[in-house]
Amino acid sequence: MAINTEKNIYTVVFAATMVVVVGSILAFLASGLSGKIKENERLEKQQNILYAMGVNENGDGGSVNFVPTTEVAGEFSKYIKDQLVIEGDDISSDDEAYLIDVRKQGNLAKKGATRKLPLFIGEKDGKKFYIMPMYGKGLWDIIWGYVAVDANMVVQGVYFDHKGETPGLGANIKQRYFMDDFEGESILSGTRYVGVSIAKGNNDPLNNIKDDNEVDALAGATITGNGVSAMIKESVNLYRPYLETIRVKN
């Protein structure tokens, strides 16, 4: 029996069936895998936070190496001494603060709500690190990351990631040679808050000058670079009242 595939009714039935079949396959797959995917994302956040404070397996090779996923949960509780949630003037501890979606909180703040700001206090070799999540816009899509500062507001490490920056250009913000440059830069100029900027032509490609609040830009990735500068400046700015108390106490 040959089916007349030209009939309108056939076309409609075919389209409807196709939508239902493909929809169910995808929905089934998504719900089946969502637990595993969430777990992966959770471990990745812990890896990123630890990476920013220098707990990673970076060798001399120049590639980014996180704490292995099998060990990250243990390392996270070992090095992260406290997870704070700053909500306006209220500061509370929350063991799951790292799961707070800072981007969602940013959108809530735009609607007038007080946002929850997670802050992680790490300790390694007797030294304290204050680690803050960041998010912003690159050239094509969102970028995000973590920055760790010490009590003197000097950057101890960063981690950047992106959703869709151009491979070979903007995507290099997550390369070590770029991220390593931030180490030692201060987010203050004197006592004034300036953040750390990505600068073109600062005549410091090896990044030896550590008091200029600038790191050398990536060639061909001006807009991603500007996005990173803005991301650091705006995200860390939210924590200034808290950071100021730490700095003064220090």
Added chain:
Amino acid sequence: MALLTKKDASLITDPLADNNPITIQVLGICSALAITAELKASIVMAISVLFVLGAGNVVISLMRNIIPSKIRIIVQLVVVAALVIIVDQVLKAFAYELSKTLAVFVGLIITNCIIMGRFEAFALGNGPWKSFLDGIGNALGYGVILVIVGFFRELLGSGTLLGFPVLGDPVEKTGLYATGYENNGFMIIPPAALIVVGIIIWVQRSRNKALIEEN
């Protein structure tokens, strides 16, 4: 018994040279420009397209007699989008690191004109095995160009291959850079891909007279 008949083999070998999707049919140029600044991205993209085009061609070929011709383009889009999302989800669950590398390409694969082109031109009119070979052949033809372009752009633009510095250190002035050689910043921006592809087309046409059109 030969695994492939002569005709079947030509399904794979033709798109590699004389009927290359990029240099002859000029399809898939958009992704060839976007991601070839480094070799690794080119290779990842080539493998992704190989998988999607091979599997997609088979699916479309199996469905070819029941697809209503009025909505065939939509059906093709649904098939390729569903395939890509399935792969993406499975990788996210079981190979998270790899899935992050691929994230950029997901959108580019769905919109790749070679994939739609092969569905439309071949899979709708041929059996699954032939369609599979055709898909693999075209994906390889696409991949070969991507890898060639990626190789030259990364080498001349960044002085590295797969991230390894092969020409020395441009900042410390070692290796080739000690002689005054500089990286060509132009190579890492997308227009350079167009020029490299142009040169490949030129070389290919000058060597194969059959490809030269008569005016």
